[in-house]
Amino acid sequence: MAILQHETETKILDAAEKVFFNKGMSGARMQEIADKAKINKSLLHYYYRSKEKLFRAVFKSAFKKFAPKTIMILVENIPLFEKIEKFSSSYIDIFIKHPSIPLFVIYELNRNPKGIVNIIVDAIGTMEKNPVQGFKKSVYDEIKKGTIIEIDPRQLFVNMLSMCIFPIAGRVMIETIGFDRNKEEYNKFLKERKTEVSKFIINSIKK
Amino acid sequence: MAILQHETETKILDAAEKVFFNKGMSGARMQEIADKAKINKSLLHYYYRSKEKLFRAVFKSAFKKFAPKTIMILVENIPLFEKIEKFSSSYIDIFIKHPSIPLFVIYELNRNPKGIVNIIVDAIGTMEKNPVQGFKKSVYDEIKKGTIIEIDPRQLFVNMLSMCIFPIAGRVMIETIGFDRNKEEYNKFLKERKTEVSKFIINSIKK
DNA sequence: GTCTATAATGTGATAGAC
Protein backbone atom coordinates (compact mmCIF):
# COMPACT_ATOMS: atom_id res chain seq x y z
CA MET A 1 0.00 0.00 0.00
CA ALA A 2 1.32 3.44 -0.90
CA ILE A 3 0.50 4.88 2.50
CA LEU A 4 2.24 2.06 4.33
CA GLN A 5 5.29 2.44 2.15
CA HIS A 6 5.39 6.12 2.89
CA GLU A 7 5.01 5.40 6.59
CA THR A 8 7.91 2.97 6.61
CA GLU A 9 10.08 5.39 4.72
CA THR A 10 9.32 8.08 7.28
CA LYS A 11 9.93 5.73 10.18
CA ILE A 12 13.33 4.87 8.72
CA LEU A 13 14.29 8.48 8.13
CA ASP A 14 13.26 9.47 11.65
CA ALA A 15 15.26 6.64 13.17
CA ALA A 16 18.23 7.31 10.90
CA GLU A 17 18.19 10.96 11.89
CA LYS A 18 18.45 10.14 15.56
CA VAL A 19 21.32 7.72 15.05
CA PHE A 20 23.29 9.77 12.51
CA PHE A 21 22.85 12.96 14.56
CA ASN A 22 24.21 11.28 17.68
CA LYS A 23 26.88 9.00 16.26
CA GLY A 24 27.84 10.62 12.97
CA MET A 25 28.36 8.80 9.68
CA SER A 26 31.21 6.61 10.90
CA GLY A 27 29.72 5.82 14.30
CA ALA A 28 26.19 5.04 13.08
CA ARG A 29 25.16 1.40 12.71
CA MET A 30 22.53 0.17 10.27
CA GLN A 31 21.41 -2.34 12.90
CA GLU A 32 20.70 0.40 15.42
CA ILE A 33 18.71 2.36 12.86
CA ALA A 34 16.68 -0.72 12.00
CA ASP A 35 16.02 -1.40 15.69
CA LYS A 36 14.90 2.18 16.32
CA ALA A 37 12.59 2.04 13.29
CA LYS A 38 11.33 -1.37 14.46
CA ILE A 39 11.97 -2.99 11.13
CA ASN A 40 14.37 -5.53 9.71
CA LYS A 41 17.84 -4.45 8.69
CA SER A 42 17.27 -5.68 5.16
CA LEU A 43 14.44 -3.23 4.74
CA LEU A 44 16.85 -0.36 5.13
CA HIS A 45 18.66 -1.57 2.07
CA TYR A 46 15.42 -2.12 0.26
CA TYR A 47 14.45 1.55 0.74
CA TYR A 48 17.89 3.17 0.64
CA ARG A 49 20.33 0.90 -1.18
CA SER A 50 23.29 1.80 1.08
CA LYS A 51 24.35 3.47 4.29
CA GLU A 52 25.85 6.27 2.21
CA LYS A 53 22.54 6.96 0.44
CA LEU A 54 20.62 6.89 3.72
CA PHE A 55 23.10 9.34 5.17
CA ARG A 56 22.65 11.66 2.22
CA ALA A 57 18.89 11.61 2.71
CA VAL A 58 19.30 12.46 6.39
CA PHE A 59 21.75 15.26 5.75
CA LYS A 60 19.62 16.74 3.02
CA SER A 61 16.55 16.71 5.24
CA ALA A 62 18.50 18.29 8.11
CA PHE A 63 19.90 20.99 5.90
CA LYS A 64 16.50 21.94 4.57
CA LYS A 65 15.26 22.49 8.12
CA PHE A 66 17.28 25.69 8.54
CA ALA A 67 18.99 26.77 5.32
CA PRO A 68 16.12 28.21 3.25
CA LYS A 69 14.87 30.54 6.00
CA THR A 70 18.42 31.57 6.89
CA ILE A 71 19.31 32.44 3.34
CA MET A 72 16.09 34.38 2.91
CA ILE A 73 16.78 36.60 5.90
CA LEU A 74 20.35 37.28 4.79
CA VAL A 75 19.38 38.51 1.35
CA GLU A 76 16.20 40.28 2.43
CA ASN A 77 16.13 44.01 1.73
CA ILE A 78 15.70 45.36 5.28
CA PRO A 79 17.83 47.63 7.52
CA LEU A 80 20.89 46.05 9.12
CA PHE A 81 19.72 46.18 12.73
CA GLU A 82 16.46 44.52 11.80
CA LYS A 83 18.34 41.91 9.83
CA ILE A 84 20.58 41.13 12.79
CA GLU A 85 17.60 40.85 15.13
CA LYS A 86 15.67 38.65 12.74
CA PHE A 87 18.61 36.41 11.93
CA SER A 88 19.69 35.82 15.53
CA SER A 89 16.20 35.21 16.80
CA SER A 90 15.15 32.86 14.00
CA TYR A 91 18.44 31.01 13.86
CA ILE A 92 18.57 30.31 17.60
CA ASP A 93 14.90 29.40 17.56
CA ILE A 94 15.31 26.83 14.81
CA PHE A 95 18.23 25.20 16.59
CA ILE A 96 16.46 25.13 19.93
CA LYS A 97 13.95 22.96 18.09
CA HIS A 98 16.66 20.92 16.30
CA PRO A 99 19.65 21.06 18.66
CA SER A 100 21.62 18.21 17.11
CA ILE A 101 21.80 19.67 13.64
CA PRO A 102 24.57 22.28 13.98
CA LEU A 103 27.27 19.97 15.30
CA PHE A 104 26.18 17.25 12.90
CA VAL A 105 26.51 19.56 9.91
CA ILE A 106 29.79 21.09 11.06
CA TYR A 107 31.36 17.74 11.82
CA GLU A 108 30.33 15.96 8.66
CA LEU A 109 31.35 18.96 6.57
CA ASN A 110 34.81 18.65 8.10
CA ARG A 111 34.99 14.94 7.56
CA ASN A 112 34.18 15.11 3.88
CA PRO A 113 33.79 18.67 2.52
CA LYS A 114 33.40 17.79 -1.14
CA GLY A 115 30.91 15.01 -0.58
CA ILE A 116 28.79 17.16 1.70
CA VAL A 117 28.84 20.18 -0.61
CA ASN A 118 27.36 17.93 -3.27
CA ILE A 119 24.49 17.11 -0.95
CA ILE A 120 24.01 20.79 -0.15
CA VAL A 121 23.92 21.73 -3.81
CA ASP A 122 21.42 18.95 -4.30
CA ALA A 123 19.34 20.36 -1.42
CA ILE A 124 19.17 24.05 -2.31
CA GLY A 125 19.75 23.96 -6.04
CA THR A 126 23.00 25.89 -6.30
CA MET A 127 25.73 27.56 -4.23
CA GLU A 128 26.54 30.22 -6.75
CA LYS A 129 25.09 33.41 -5.38
CA ASN A 130 26.53 33.76 -1.89
CA PRO A 131 23.87 34.78 0.66
CA VAL A 132 26.53 36.31 2.91
CA GLN A 133 26.97 38.99 0.24
CA GLY A 134 23.49 40.18 1.12
CA PHE A 135 24.60 40.71 4.71
CA LYS A 136 27.81 42.47 3.68
CA LYS A 137 25.81 44.87 1.54
CA SER A 138 23.61 45.82 4.49
CA VAL A 139 26.72 46.50 6.58
CA TYR A 140 28.35 48.71 3.94
CA ASP A 141 25.11 50.68 3.56
CA GLU A 142 25.03 51.53 7.26
CA ILE A 143 28.72 52.40 7.39
CA LYS A 144 28.17 54.78 4.50
CA LYS A 145 25.20 56.33 6.30
CA GLY A 146 27.38 56.72 9.38
CA THR A 147 25.00 54.83 11.66
CA ILE A 148 27.53 52.20 12.67
CA ILE A 149 31.29 52.13 13.25
CA GLU A 150 33.63 50.96 10.53
CA ILE A 151 33.89 47.21 10.85
CA ASP A 152 34.94 44.36 8.59
CA PRO A 153 31.59 42.83 7.61
CA ARG A 154 33.16 39.37 7.59
CA GLN A 155 34.18 39.77 11.23
CA LEU A 156 30.73 41.01 12.12
CA PHE A 157 29.03 38.15 10.32
CA VAL A 158 31.24 35.51 11.91
CA ASN A 159 30.65 37.09 15.32
CA MET A 160 26.91 36.83 14.83
CA LEU A 161 27.07 33.30 13.47
CA SER A 162 29.37 32.17 16.28
CA MET A 163 27.15 33.54 19.02
CA CYS A 164 24.08 31.89 17.47
CA ILE A 165 25.50 28.45 16.69
CA PHE A 166 28.21 27.74 19.22
CA PRO A 167 26.03 27.74 22.35
CA ILE A 168 24.03 24.96 20.70
CA ALA A 169 26.76 22.98 18.98
CA GLY A 170 29.03 23.27 22.02
CA ARG A 171 26.31 22.83 24.61
CA VAL A 172 27.76 19.75 26.28
CA MET A 173 31.17 21.40 26.45
CA ILE A 174 29.77 24.62 27.92
CA GLU A 175 27.68 22.70 30.42
CA THR A 176 30.73 20.71 31.39
CA ILE A 177 32.93 23.69 32.16
CA GLY A 178 30.54 26.37 33.31
CA PHE A 179 26.95 25.46 34.01
CA ASP A 180 25.09 23.10 36.26
CA ARG A 181 23.99 20.13 34.24
CA ASN A 182 20.40 21.26 34.40
CA LYS A 183 18.54 20.88 31.14
CA GLU A 184 15.86 23.44 31.86
CA GLU A 185 18.28 26.10 33.07
CA TYR A 186 20.27 25.88 29.86
CA ASN A 187 17.15 25.94 27.70
CA LYS A 188 16.08 29.14 29.43
CA PHE A 189 19.56 30.53 28.87
CA LEU A 190 19.27 29.77 25.15
CA LYS A 191 15.85 31.39 24.88
CA GLU A 192 17.23 34.55 26.45
CA ARG A 193 19.91 34.60 23.77
CA LYS A 194 17.23 35.10 21.11
CA THR A 195 17.25 38.80 22.05
CA GLU A 196 20.55 39.02 23.95
CA VAL A 197 22.72 38.30 20.92
CA SER A 198 21.31 41.07 18.73
CA LYS A 199 21.35 43.54 21.62
CA PHE A 200 24.99 42.67 22.26
CA ILE A 201 25.93 43.12 18.61
CA ILE A 202 24.03 46.35 18.02
CA ASN A 203 25.42 47.81 21.25
CA SER A 204 28.88 47.19 19.92
CA ILE A 205 28.55 48.63 16.42
CA LYS A 206 26.05 51.49 16.69
CA LYS A 207 27.42 55.01 16.71
CA MET B 1 66.87 1.23 24.37
CA ALA B 2 65.02 3.76 26.48
CA ILE B 3 65.41 6.56 23.96
CA LEU B 4 64.18 4.44 21.07
CA GLN B 5 61.18 3.37 23.08
CA HIS B 6 60.37 6.96 23.84
CA GLU B 7 60.79 7.85 20.19
CA THR B 8 58.39 5.15 19.09
CA GLU B 9 55.87 6.17 21.69
CA THR B 10 56.04 9.77 20.44
CA LYS B 11 55.79 8.70 16.82
CA ILE B 12 52.67 6.73 17.66
CA LEU B 13 51.08 9.56 19.61
CA ASP B 14 51.79 12.04 16.81
CA ALA B 15 50.29 9.75 14.21
CA ALA B 16 47.33 8.91 16.41
CA GLU B 17 46.66 12.59 16.98
CA LYS B 18 46.43 13.28 13.26
CA VAL B 19 44.08 10.39 12.63
CA PHE B 20 41.84 10.86 15.67
CA PHE B 21 41.63 14.62 15.10
CA ASN B 22 40.50 14.12 11.53
CA LYS B 23 38.34 11.02 11.79
CA GLY B 24 37.19 10.99 15.40
CA MET B 25 37.12 7.96 17.66
CA SER B 26 34.69 5.96 15.56
CA GLY B 27 36.19 6.87 12.20
CA ALA B 28 39.82 6.31 13.13
CA ARG B 29 41.53 3.09 12.11
CA MET B 30 44.42 1.48 13.95
CA GLN B 31 45.91 0.46 10.60
CA GLU B 32 46.03 4.05 9.41
CA ILE B 33 47.70 5.16 12.62
CA ALA B 34 50.29 2.39 12.27
CA ASP B 35 50.96 3.37 8.67
CA LYS B 36 51.39 7.04 9.56
CA ALA B 37 53.77 6.12 12.39
CA LYS B 38 55.60 3.75 10.01
CA ILE B 39 55.38 0.84 12.38
CA ASN B 40 53.54 -2.41 12.59
CA LYS B 41 49.96 -2.47 13.77
CA SER B 42 50.82 -4.87 16.57
CA LEU B 43 53.17 -2.34 18.07
CA LEU B 44 50.25 -0.04 18.72
CA HIS B 45 48.79 -2.67 20.97
CA TYR B 46 52.15 -3.29 22.57
CA TYR B 47 52.41 0.38 23.60
CA TYR B 48 48.73 1.16 24.18
CA ARG B 49 46.78 -2.02 24.85
CA SER B 50 43.65 -0.89 22.99
CA LYS B 51 42.19 1.72 20.66
CA GLU B 52 40.27 3.13 23.60
CA LYS B 53 43.45 3.63 25.64
CA LEU B 54 45.26 5.22 22.72
CA PHE B 55 42.33 7.56 22.24
CA ARG B 56 42.44 8.55 25.89
CA ALA B 57 46.12 9.37 25.60
CA VAL B 58 45.47 11.53 22.54
CA PHE B 59 42.57 13.35 24.14
CA LYS B 60 44.49 13.98 27.33
CA SER B 61 47.44 15.38 25.40
CA ALA B 62 45.15 17.59 23.32
CA PHE B 63 43.36 18.89 26.37
CA LYS B 64 46.59 19.81 28.10
CA LYS B 65 47.59 21.94 25.12
CA PHE B 66 45.02 24.64 25.94
CA ALA B 67 43.27 24.03 29.25
CA PRO B 68 45.92 25.00 31.83
CA LYS B 69 46.65 28.39 30.28
CA THR B 70 42.95 29.07 29.74
CA ILE B 71 42.03 28.28 33.32
CA MET B 72 44.89 30.40 34.61
CA ILE B 73 43.71 33.48 32.72
CA LEU B 74 40.12 33.04 33.86
CA VAL B 75 40.97 32.95 37.56
CA GLU B 76 43.75 35.54 37.38
CA ASN B 77 43.18 38.64 39.52
CA ILE B 78 43.25 41.32 36.80
CA PRO B 79 40.68 43.88 35.57
CA LEU B 80 37.87 42.56 33.35
CA PHE B 81 38.87 44.32 30.14
CA GLU B 82 42.40 43.03 30.47
CA LYS B 83 41.09 39.56 31.17
CA ILE B 84 38.92 39.64 28.06
CA GLU B 85 41.82 40.84 25.92
CA LYS B 86 44.18 38.25 27.30
CA PHE B 87 41.72 35.41 27.04
CA SER B 88 40.62 36.11 23.46
CA SER B 89 44.11 36.67 22.19
CA SER B 90 45.68 33.62 23.85
CA TYR B 91 42.77 31.33 23.11
CA ILE B 92 42.62 32.17 19.42
CA ASP B 93 46.39 31.98 19.22
CA ILE B 94 46.55 28.49 20.70
CA PHE B 95 43.90 27.23 18.32
CA ILE B 96 45.53 28.81 15.29
CA LYS B 97 48.44 26.56 16.20
CA HIS B 98 46.21 23.54 16.93
CA PRO B 99 43.17 24.09 14.73
CA SER B 100 41.79 20.56 14.93
CA ILE B 101 41.48 20.45 18.68
CA PRO B 102 38.27 22.44 19.29
CA LEU B 103 35.98 20.42 17.06
CA PHE B 104 37.62 17.20 18.21
CA VAL B 105 36.99 18.03 21.86
CA ILE B 106 33.46 19.28 21.31
CA TYR B 107 32.48 16.30 19.20
CA GLU B 108 33.92 13.61 21.43
CA LEU B 109 32.46 15.29 24.49
CA ASN B 110 29.06 15.04 22.84
CA ARG B 111 29.54 11.45 21.83
CA ASN B 112 30.45 10.26 25.31
CA PRO B 113 30.26 12.99 27.98
CA LYS B 114 30.91 10.80 31.00
CA GLY B 115 33.85 8.95 29.48
CA ILE B 116 35.47 12.18 28.33
CA VAL B 117 34.95 13.97 31.64
CA ASN B 118 36.91 11.15 33.25
CA ILE B 119 39.79 11.85 30.91
CA ILE B 120 39.59 15.57 31.67
CA VAL B 121 39.62 14.98 35.41
CA ASP B 122 42.60 12.72 34.85
CA ALA B 123 44.29 15.51 32.85
CA ILE B 124 43.81 18.50 35.14
CA GLY B 125 43.39 16.83 38.50
CA THR B 126 39.87 17.90 39.40
CA MET B 127 36.82 19.75 38.03
CA GLU B 128 35.65 21.00 41.40
CA LYS B 129 36.46 24.67 41.48
CA ASN B 130 34.89 26.12 38.38
CA PRO B 131 37.23 28.54 36.53
CA VAL B 132 34.27 30.33 34.99
CA GLN B 133 33.44 31.61 38.49
CA GLY B 134 36.63 33.64 38.27
CA PHE B 135 35.31 35.34 35.16
CA LYS B 136 31.89 35.96 36.67
CA LYS B 137 33.50 37.62 39.67
CA SER B 138 35.40 40.02 37.42
CA VAL B 139 32.15 40.93 35.66
CA TYR B 140 30.26 41.60 38.87
CA ASP B 141 33.12 43.77 40.14
CA GLU B 142 32.91 46.01 37.08
CA ILE B 143 29.13 46.21 37.18
CA LYS B 144 29.35 47.33 40.81
CA LYS B 145 31.95 49.93 39.86
CA GLY B 146 29.62 51.13 37.12
CA THR B 147 32.22 50.74 34.37
CA ILE B 148 30.13 48.33 32.30
CA ILE B 149 26.45 47.84 31.62
CA GLU B 150 24.43 45.31 33.55
CA ILE B 151 24.83 41.99 31.75
CA ASP B 152 24.37 38.36 32.66
CA PRO B 153 27.98 37.16 33.07
CA ARG B 154 27.06 33.77 31.65
CA GLN B 155 25.83 35.40 28.46
CA LEU B 156 28.98 37.47 28.25
CA PHE B 157 31.21 34.48 28.82
CA VAL B 158 29.47 32.34 26.24
CA ASN B 159 29.61 35.23 23.76
CA MET B 160 33.36 35.45 24.24
CA LEU B 161 33.89 31.72 24.09
CA SER B 162 31.72 31.42 20.97
CA MET B 163 33.56 34.13 19.07
CA CYS B 164 36.92 32.56 19.94
CA ILE B 165 36.18 28.91 19.25
CA PHE B 166 33.54 28.80 16.55
CA PRO B 167 35.57 30.44 13.75
CA ILE B 168 38.09 27.62 14.24
CA ALA B 169 35.80 24.67 14.91
CA GLY B 170 33.41 25.75 12.16
CA ARG B 171 36.06 26.86 9.72
CA VAL B 172 35.11 24.50 6.89
CA MET B 173 31.47 25.46 7.28
CA ILE B 174 32.24 29.18 7.27
CA GLU B 175 34.53 28.81 4.28
CA THR B 176 31.84 26.87 2.48
CA ILE B 177 29.14 29.48 2.91
CA GLY B 178 30.99 32.75 2.98
CA PHE B 179 34.63 32.82 2.10
CA ASP B 180 36.79 31.91 -0.80
CA ARG B 181 38.47 28.62 -0.10
CA ASN B 182 41.79 30.37 0.36
CA LYS B 183 43.80 29.05 3.28
CA GLU B 184 45.96 32.13 3.70
CA GLU B 185 43.09 34.57 3.58
CA TYR B 186 41.28 32.76 6.35
CA ASN B 187 44.42 32.51 8.47
CA LYS B 188 44.84 36.25 8.18
CA PHE B 189 41.19 36.67 9.12
CA LEU B 190 41.75 34.57 12.25
CA LYS B 191 44.84 36.52 13.28
CA GLU B 192 42.85 39.74 13.03
CA ARG B 193 40.33 38.25 15.42
CA LYS B 194 42.97 38.11 18.16
CA THR B 195 42.26 41.81 18.76
CA GLU B 196 38.90 42.19 17.00
CA VAL B 197 37.00 39.96 19.40
CA SER B 198 37.99 41.81 22.56
CA LYS B 199 37.41 45.19 20.88
CA PHE B 200 33.96 44.02 19.83
CA ILE B 201 33.09 42.80 23.32
CA ILE B 202 34.42 45.81 25.21
CA ASN B 203 32.66 48.15 22.78
CA SER B 204 29.42 46.44 23.61
CA ILE B 205 29.62 46.43 27.41
CA LYS B 206 31.58 49.55 28.37
CA LYS B 207 29.61 52.48 29.73
C1' DG C 1 60.78 -4.33 20.90
C1' DT C 2 59.29 -5.59 16.59
C1' DC C 3 57.53 -8.56 13.35
C1' DT C 4 54.06 -12.26 10.83
C1' DA C 5 50.06 -14.78 11.10
C1' DT C 6 45.65 -15.38 12.58
C1' DA C 7 41.79 -15.37 15.70
C1' DA C 8 37.33 -13.22 16.97
C1' DT C 9 34.04 -10.27 16.13
C1' DG C 10 31.39 -6.54 13.85
C1' DT C 11 29.18 -4.66 9.89
C1' DG C 12 27.32 -3.45 5.30
C1' DA C 13 25.13 -5.70 1.88
C1' DT C 14 22.68 -9.46 -0.82
C1' DA C 15 19.95 -13.80 -2.04
C1' DG C 16 15.86 -15.84 -1.89
C1' DA C 17 11.48 -17.47 0.45
C1' DC C 18 6.92 -15.80 1.45
Add this chain to the structure above:
DNA sequence: GTCTATCACATTATAGAC
Protein backbone atom coordinates in the same frame (compact mmCIF):
# COMPACT_ATOMS: atom_id res chain seq x y z
C1' DG D 1 7.20 -5.23 1.10
C1' DT D 2 9.03 -7.77 4.59
C1' DC D 3 11.45 -11.39 6.52
C1' DT D 4 15.52 -15.13 7.54
C1' DA D 5 19.89 -16.61 6.45
C1' DT D 6 24.24 -15.72 4.97
C1' DC D 7 28.15 -13.72 2.47
C1' DA D 8 32.22 -10.89 2.15
C1' DC D 9 35.06 -8.07 4.09
C1' DA D 10 36.97 -4.81 7.57
C1' DT D 11 38.79 -4.18 12.03
C1' DT D 12 40.38 -4.80 16.72
C1' DA D 13 43.14 -7.67 19.18
C1' DT D 14 46.23 -11.54 20.42
C1' DA D 15 49.68 -15.50 19.95
C1' DG D 16 54.08 -16.61 19.13
C1' DA D 17 58.62 -16.43 16.48
C1' DC D 18 62.80 -13.71 16.36
